[in-house]
Amino acid sequence: MSVFMSQSNKPSPNKSTISNLFNAETWIFDLDNTLYSVKTNLFSQIDWKMTQFVSEHLKLELEEARLLQKQYFKQFGTTMRGMMKLHNVNPKVFLNYVHDIDLTPILRQPQLNTALESLPGRKVIFTNASKPHARRIICRLGIEAHFQAIFDIVDSEYLPKPAPQTYKKLCHDLIIDPTRAVMVDDMVGNLEPAYNMGMKTVLIDTGIEWSPNNNSATHINYSVKNLARWLSKLTPENIKKRT
Numbered sequence: 001m002s003v004f005m006s007q008s009n010k011p012s013p014n015k016s017t018i019s020n021l022f023n024a025e026t027w028i029f030d031l032d033n034t035l036y037s038v039k040t041n042l043f044s045q046i047d048w049k050m051t052q053f054v055s056e057h058l059k060l061e062l063e064e065a066r067l068l069q070k071q072y073f074k075q076f077g078t079t080m081r082g083m084m085k086l087h088n089v090n091p092k093v094f095l096n097y098v099h100d101i102d103l104t105p106i107l108r109q110p111q112l113n114t115a116l117e118s119l120p121g122r123k124v125i126f127t128n129a130s131k132p133h134a135r136r137i138i139c140r141l142g143i144e145a146h147f148q149a150i151f152d153i154v155d156s157e158y159l160p161k162p163a164p165q166t167y168k169k170l171c172h173d174l175i176i177d178p179t180r181a182v183m184v185d186d187m188v189g190n191l192e193p194a195y196n197m198g199m200k201t202v203l204i205d206t207g208i209e210w211s212p213n214n215n216s217a218t219h220i221n222y223s224v225k226n227l228a229r230w231l232s233k234l235t236p237e238n239i240k241k242r243t
Contacts (some may be wrong), residue, residue: 019201021222022234024121025180028170028199029147031127033136033186034227035112036141038206040105049098050079057089072073078128084158091158094216099133108142115231116146124149126170126183128160149174161185164193184227188217195219202230 029035033041053070055065072082081100083089116123123146125134131152138144151174156166171178178197186189186204196219197199203223217223224230 005115013146021182022120024182024200026174026176026182027119027121027123028126028176028181028183028194029123030185030187030204031125031129031137032181032191033206033208034110034184035205036137038186038208042101042103044100044106045101049101051099053094054079054083057083058087078153080153081158081160095130095133095153099130099136103136103140106137106140108140109228110142111143111232112228113143113146114206115234116143117227119231119234122148124151124174124176126151126161128153128156129156143222161187161190162193164196167193167197188220192219195221197243 003078012041032046051062051066051069053067054060055062058065058068060068069079072079072086076082076085080089080091080094083094084091108144123145125138127134127150129152131150131154132165134150134152135144138147151170153160155173156163156169159166161167167178170176171181178199181194182192182200182202184202184204185194186206188203191201191203201219201221203217203220204227205223205225222230
């Protein structure tokens, strides 16, 4: 299948569509399971740390803590927001705890580095994690030089994706014209507010649906399995070949 093919129920985008994508002013990238492969199981470490935090903080058995953690994720968008609202947890304490993980599975990605270097436009990271966590990840990947900004959960005032207000704040704070932007994320639900604001959307198809919002994907413009490979094909030369 062509790297330019979107989801199977959508037609392949034409040259004009691809040209508009290539000429975007701003590329907005999610972090976890987007800039690195889900196969690293890094987020599984974070997920388990969240369970441990809930268990220790609320004095619950791990099994009970796990169920509550997932309940908060579905109800509040993140476990942390549920812990903040219902148990007055300090978000910085929570973030420091859950991001204290082993990053050795994260390796440098030369193909992604080259693809980002060749991609025109400003590049920013939009994450429900913290800036320190994001910086550690992109440094491990060897792609830190390409990002002009990181908009994290603190910048969003702890209101996580997919809250529409947070996308508006992102665009306001970073001076982004959503109609000239592309957002890349591994969660279907996180792309809907972006699409509704006029952004082009790219879903990283990990084969794992983390998002509690699993409704119609009509708001997905492109679906890709390998970000580095897809971006590396997104060049004027390849666009010209599609005429």
